[in-house]
Amino acid sequence: MPETPPRPRRNLARARNEALILQAAEKVFAEAGFGGATMQLIADVAGLPKANLHYYFATKEELYRRVVQTIFEIWLQAASAMDGTDDPAQGIGAYIEAKMEISRRHPNGSKVWASEVMHGAPVIQDYLETTLRDWTAGRVALIHRWIASGRMAPVDPEKLLYMLWATTQHYADFNHQIETLNGGKPLSDAQWQEATEAVKSMILRGIGAL
Amino acid sequence: MPETPPRPRRNLARARNEALILQAAEKVFAEAGFGGATMQLIADVAGLPKANLHYYFATKEELYRRVVQTIFEIWLQAASAMDGTDDPAQGIGAYIEAKMEISRRHPNGSKVWASEVMHGAPVIQDYLETTLRDWTAGRVALIHRWIASGRMAPVDPEKLLYMLWATTQHYADFNHQIETLNGGKPLSDAQWQEATEAVKSMILRGIGAL
């Protein structure tokens, strides 16, 4: 019987090529959107024949889904930065730092995520309704505790989270606009540091946590 | 000589149809992106034959350009809200209110703008480098004057502007995510009011203008 149990065999080239394709796909999806991206262009960026993409990823949708999932996992990785302290300045400060770092390191991923949500989240709606909703509810409760303990002003927790997401992701999603206003040059290391500090100080002061 | 001077003649139907097409195009471009939008779908939404679109707008790019220009004009309309006062709380507060109102009234326009910038601003790069850069420089100077007069804390003006843009536009660009976290329902009038007040109070406190 020609069974095909998932025993790992020649998965070295497999891992390498999948990573190559996913990286190229993230870039192309971020720059052209799902509708504007073509499998041919992704293949060219990855340096592989188009038919080879379809060997690893049956459809364009499947490839896109994998890209979005990867981004969501990075997002979740930063999500825990808020925990482990009863000082809102420290918890939210660490979260801002983590999210700014993601904006810097993974601007394409952030753009794909933004594009996905802007278009009605056709692929990750279930994530929004489960993982994201649960995470949000947990942080809302945490912020309420911080407020109750008098460590920060009584702000609306959800609106604070929106401001955190918006402000930090803006540095990835709108990096082209920021670069243009920066004289056409990407932010330097020092400027990233300044931006992170500026966001931290404005928000932490805004919620009375300093 | 078959000259065609721009004398207004039957421009009633023209104005009506152009508006119809632009409205449909804004919606479709916002929901599908430039690459994902099709002239056929725009035509269906507008209730016109596809060939009629090409009578008014020669190419998809030209139609898209007009949509983006319309949005930019709305954006400029709100841009003046910051002026005319030497109180930063009032100036920035009015600007936040104006931008939140735009996010509420023109979420599709905001999405098209965001998508355009995310994809590297292929169409409106010149606007970024001229109008937007000039406007930004003017507001940076204004904020510096506010700081110098001791009416607000010495924050980095550009980072403050980014936070204003990001936070207010987030309510348009990510309204699907916000709706999902709001139990699947759009924000009510009262919730929009609350959000506006929350943004105003957090930011104004964050810059020491309260």
Add this chain to the structure above:
DNA sequence: TCTTTTCCTGACCGTATGGTCAGATTGAAG
């Protein structure tokens, strides 16, 4: 070495898309 499975790819296909065009229709002007 021989066999088997995985991996790879050029060539191809059906479809959908942006755009064109010849001709019909409309409405203002004389």
Add this chain to the structure above:
DNA sequence: CTTCAATCTGACCATACGGTCAGGAAAAGA
């Protein structure tokens, strides 16, 4: 009514796209 330019549209076209497939190349097992 006649004229003429503006408006409108069904039918059509060339292209580009996502996806398929037969068969070759390469590695692993025996």
